[in-house]
Amino acid sequence: MTAHGDTHEHHEPGLQHQFEDMNQQEESVSIAMWAFLAQEIMFFGGLFTAYLVFRWRFPMAFAAGSNHLDPFWGGLNTLVLIVSSLTMALTVYYAQKGNRTLQVAMIVLTMLFGSVFLGVKAIEYTDKYNHGLVPVTGWNKKVKEDTSAPHVTEQDCTQVGHGDGDDHYVNPKGEFQWKDCSLVKLAQEKNYLTADEKIGYFTNGEIDADKFRDKVRLFYFIYFVMTGLHALHMIIGLGVMLWLLWKAWIGTYGPKYYAPVEISGLYWHFVDIVWIFLFPLLYLLGRHFLH
Amino acid sequence: MQDVSAISGNSIPADEPKLNYINNGHTLKSWLLTKDHKRIALMYLLSVSAFFLMGGIYAAFIRLELLTPASDLLETATYNKVFTQHGILMVFFFLIPAIPAILGNFLLPLMIGAKDLALPRINLLSLYIYWIGGIITLWALMKGGVDTGWTFYTPYSTTFSNSYVMAVGIGVFINGFSSILTGLNFIVSIHTMRAPGMTWFRLPLFVWAHYATSLVMILGTPVVAITILLVAIERFARIGIFDPAIGGDPILFQHLFWFYSHPAVYIMILPGMGVISEVIAGFSRKRIFGYEFVAFSSIAIAVFGFLVWGHHMFVSGQSVFAGLVFSFLTMVVAVPSAIKTFNWVATMYKGSISYDTPMLYAIGFLGLFLVGGLTGLFLGSIGLTVHLTDTYFIVAHFHYVMVGGQVIAYLAGIHYWWPKMTGRMYSEFWGKVSAMLVFVGFNLTFFPQFILGYMGMPRRYASYPEELQVLNIFSTAGASVLGIGLLMPVVYLIHSLFYGKKAADNPWMHPGLEWRTSSPPPTENFKEMPVVTWEAYDFGEESGLDIEEARRREAVTV
Numbered sequence: 001m002t003a004h005g006d007t008h009e010h011h012e013p014g015l016q017h018q019f020e021d022m023n024q025q026e027e028s029v030s031i032a033m034w035a036f037l038a039q040e041i042m043f044f045g046g047l048f049t050a051y052l053v054f055r056w057r058f059p060m061a062f063a064a065g066s067n068h069l070d071p072f073w074g075g076l077n078t079l080v081l082i083v084s085s086l087t088m089a090l091t092v093y094y095a096q097k098g099n100r101t102l103q104v105a106m107i108v109l110t111m112l113f114g115s116v117f118l119g120v121k122a123i124e125y126t127d128k129y130n131h132g133l134v135p136v137t138g139w140n141k142k143v144k145e146d147t148s149a150p151h152v153t154e155q156d157c158t159q160v161g162h163g164d165g166d167d168h169y170v171n172p173k174g175e176f177q178w179k180d181c182s183l184v185k186l187a188q189e190k191n192y193l194t195a196d197e198k199i200g201y202f203t204n205g206e207i208d209a210d211k212f213r214d215k216v217r218l219f220y221f222i223y224f225v226m227t228g229l230h231a232l233h234m235i236i237g238l239g240v241m242l243w244l245l246w247k248a249w250i251g252t253y254g255p256k257y258y259a260p261v262e263i264s265g266l267y268w269h270f271v272d273i274v275w276i277f278l279f280p281l282l283y284l285l286g287r288h289f290l291h
Numbered sequence: 292m293q294d295v296s297a298i299s300g301n302s303i304p305a306d307e308p309k310l311n312y313i314n315n316g317h318t319l320k321s322w323l324l325t326k327d328h329k330r331i332a333l334m335y336l337l338s339v340s341a342f343f344l345m346g347g348i349y350a351a352f353i354r355l356e357l358l359t360p361a362s363d364l365l366e367t368a369t370y371n372k373v374f375t376q377h378g379i380l381m382v383f384f385f386l387i388p389a390i391p392a393i394l395g396n397f398l399l400p401l402m403i404g405a406k407d408l409a410l411p412r413i414n415l416l417s418l419y420i421y422w423i424g425g426i427i428t429l430w431a432l433m434k435g436g437v438d439t440g441w442t443f444y445t446p447y448s449t450t451f452s453n454s455y456v457m458a459v460g461i462g463v464f465i466n467g468f469s470s471i472l473t474g475l476n477f478i479v480s481i482h483t484m485r486a487p488g489m490t491w492f493r494l495p496l497f498v499w500a501h502y503a504t505s506l507v508m509i510l511g512t513p514v515v516a517i518t519i520l521l522v523a524i525e526r527f528a529r530i531g532i533f534d535p536a537i538g539g540d541p542i543l544f545q546h547l548f549w550f551y552s553h554p555a556v557y558i559m560i561l562p563g564m565g566v567i568s569e570v571i572a573g574f575s576r577k578r579i580f581g582y583e584f585v586a587f588s589s590i591a592i593a594v595f596g597f598l599v600w601g602h603h604m605f606v607s608g609q610s611v612f613a614g615l616v617f618s619f620l621t622m623v624v625a626v627p628s629a630i631k632t633f634n635w636v637a638t639m640y641k642g643s644i645s646y647d648t649p650m651l652y653a654i655g656f657l658g659l660f661l662v663g664g665l666t667g668l669f670l671g672s673i674g675l676t677v678h679l680t681d682t683y684f685i686v687a688h689f690h691y692v693m694v695g696g697q698v699i700a701y702l703a704g705i706h707y708w709w710p711k712m713t714g715r716m717y718s719e720f721w722g723k724v725s726a727m728l729v730f731v732g733f734n735l736t737f738f739p740q741f742i743l744g745y746m747g748m749p750r751r752y753a754s755y756p757e758e759l760q761v762l763n764i765f766s767t768a769g770a771s772v773l774g775i776g777l778l779m780p781v782v783y784l785i786h787s788l789f790y791g792k793k794a795a796d797n798p799w800m801h802p803g804l805e806w807r808t809s810s811p812p813p814t815e816n817f818k819e820m821p822v823v824t825w826e827a828y829d830f831g832e833e834s835g836l837d838i839e840e841a842r843r844r845e846a847v848t849v
Contacts, residue, residue: 016411017407018405018406018407018408018484027482028479028480028482028483029410031479031483032475032476032479034480036509038510039513042510042513043513044517045513046521047517049547050521050532054540135528136529218531218532218537218538221531225524266465278318
């Protein structure tokens with residue numbers, strides 16, 4: 001029987017007082033991280049449910065909104081994250097091997113890729129800000145009406161372009177902007193509209209641009225909440241990596257003690273996997289619908 | 292295994308002051324930065340009790356307002372806030388943390404023979420998160436409160452209510468992570484921290500119940516967290532997925548909310564069932580009848596509990612087919628609860644029952660939980676529920692389960708383990724009086740509400756027709772008896788801290804591991820790592836727990 005006192009005279013480095021040995025400790029932190037990730041899945045699960053429900057109801061609005069996300073940036077970010085998962089896995093590998101130099105190098109690379117991801121996200125968010133696609137009033141670029149510009153007559157929403165980047169872009173209050181209902185028109189002609197859409201986009205049998213805009217706004221709301229929460233997880237992950245970098249730098253981890261690296265890796269991979277689901281759902285699904 | 296004399300433990304070293312978890316460090320810092328699960332449990336006890344008191348005061352105002360048919364004591368808008376805040380404080384800040392965070396925290400490591408929970412710092416963090424969530428909520432209540440009902444139904448909560456929905460929502464959101472972390476800690480500890488010989492089927496049923504509770508905590512709570520976050524964002528930004536005016540869906544909120552909040556009602560009863568299993572087996576001095584069935588019924592409740600949320604939405608425009616399925620599953624989830632109840636009763640059969648205070652509470656629990664559970668079946672049958680939805684029948688039903696179940700189990704547990712937690716015995720006489728008062732007061736308060744509900748009195752209104760007054764007077768009178776019954780333990784338990792008889796290590800002569808260390812336990816819980824060689828609830832004579840024999844020995848030594 002082991003001595004059960006509060007003071008362990010000569011225990012292994014990193015062994016917490018409540019555990020008997022390193023095996024018990026490693027098993028505990030590993031189960032804890034898996035349980036935490038289960039919790040995270042449920043956390044994101046609520047959002048995925050909301051996405052599914054509204055995509056099911058308003059597929060045209062979601063396709064239209066999705067068309068305004070740039071798959072280049074999304075795809076680049078997917079690539080960046082997958083590579084960062086590789087470097088993270090290598091971090092664990094080199095920690096197990098006790099190779100401090102490569103361990104530190106891999107952590108730095110992982111952080112670099114993580115930062116690139118967040119940088120790209122910032123570019124995308126700025127783009128949405130500039131084009132009036134942030135669903136919160138006042139959080140878009142405010143553009144006063146230019147009286148000298150040629151007056152634009154009111155147009156049928158199925159005729160105009162996307163309503164962004166055009167010469168007549170006016171947004172004095174920084175509201176969410178969406179003028180293009182061409183997809184609705186197309187879907188109506190091909191009889192693709194869902195029952196919810198037949199009510200949700202129309203007023204007195206006519207396509208209602210404002211009602212359609214609200215549904216697209218719903219897409220962008222879900223887009224911002226999901227990617228925003230994901231980005232928050234990335235930022236927390238970078239904080240964890242910074243701490244790992246410090247610990248690895250002072251040579252904490254080796255073949256006998258690498259559990260913190262391993263469970264940080266689990267977290268990092270989890271955040272990557274969430275993105276693997278977000279990318280197709282938000283950027284790709286319905287991309288070329290009716291085009 | 293310790294020898295017999297160590298277990299019977301009726302010897303108290305008179306002179307030498309023992310170092311235990313309470314006197315091991317007296318500074319404020321030694322409490323606020325402690326990693327000791329027992330100290331954290333005591334701090335939870337104080338905080339949770341404070342919230343219970345506040346929630347109780349709101350309840351008093353509700354009952355006083357309902358004494359008369361007219362809305363005279365409170366303005367109707369104030370009344371809305373009072374019942375909302377009663378619900379929020381009681382559900383999120385009392386019922387959910389009560390047993391897991393106090394008794395579970397204190398006892399789980401003791402019961403499995405560990406020095407501490409697996410993640411002591413996370414445990415402390417959960418307490419701080421609880422405090423932060425609580426302070427934000429209290430701040431919101433003082434600024435003007437919230438009037439949406441504890442369910443935050445949309446679109447009222449997102450679009451129309453002018454109260455502090457967002458602040459309270461954030462408080463509840465933050466508080467949710469406290470219970471997630473507690474649940475996570477329990478799961479890990481039960482998996483990895485069991486002492487040698489403590490196999491899964493030697494675990495006390497209290498531990499099984501907490502395992503099931505923890506599953507619900509970590510799988511359910513995040514869903515309500517994200518839902519409340521969406522409500523808060525929606526309020527703030529005036530956009531949303533719950534606002535039907537712009538294509539959102541208020542029913543989606545109800546689905547997401549109840550997906551957590553129905554399992555959450557099992558967070559509010561499973562730990563209580565765990566306490567009752569311990570108390571009934573202990574004071575019947577008999578191994579629990581059908582140990583495996585009671586253990587797995589906890590898990591079954593946790594699993595099925597996730598599949599029945601739709602029975603809160605029978606009248607919300609859910610399809611008839613969905614209603615049928617949810618109604619059926621609701622009947623299914625009643626089965627494991629019934630298994631437990633039958634097994635408790637079977638345990639008492641031919642047991643050597645002693646009517647100590649915890650046992651009185653536990654017997655009260657059996658009766659009240661029976662009524663609470665069976666009326667749940669009324670509400671789960673899709674025909675009858677249309678008549679009963681949103682009436683006082685619902686109010687009575689869930690109070691029978693929440694108060695008659697969880698609160699009474701909580702009190703049973705506090706009394707049962709009080710000698711272990713504090714090292715003092717409380718006054719048995721006053722304990723019994725309070726148990727009786729609570730039982731009588733409770734029934735007097737809530738039984739009339741079944742009848743009121745059946746007669747059609749809707750919940751959440753400050754006024755009612757005059758012909759319903761008599762039953763409401765009964766209810767209010769009962770509430771005062773219940774209030775006195777609940778306040779009494781505060782007095783005599785605190786009194787016992789200073790004047791109570793010193794408790795023996797094993798005052799009840801029970802076999803659980805927690806009784807095989809000193810009272811109060813030392814910081815590291817056990818002087819030596821315990822090795823378990825006996826089955827759970829082993830009251831056999833060979834383990835030295837023959838109470839008659841112990842009494843004879845005690846009589847000889849005195």
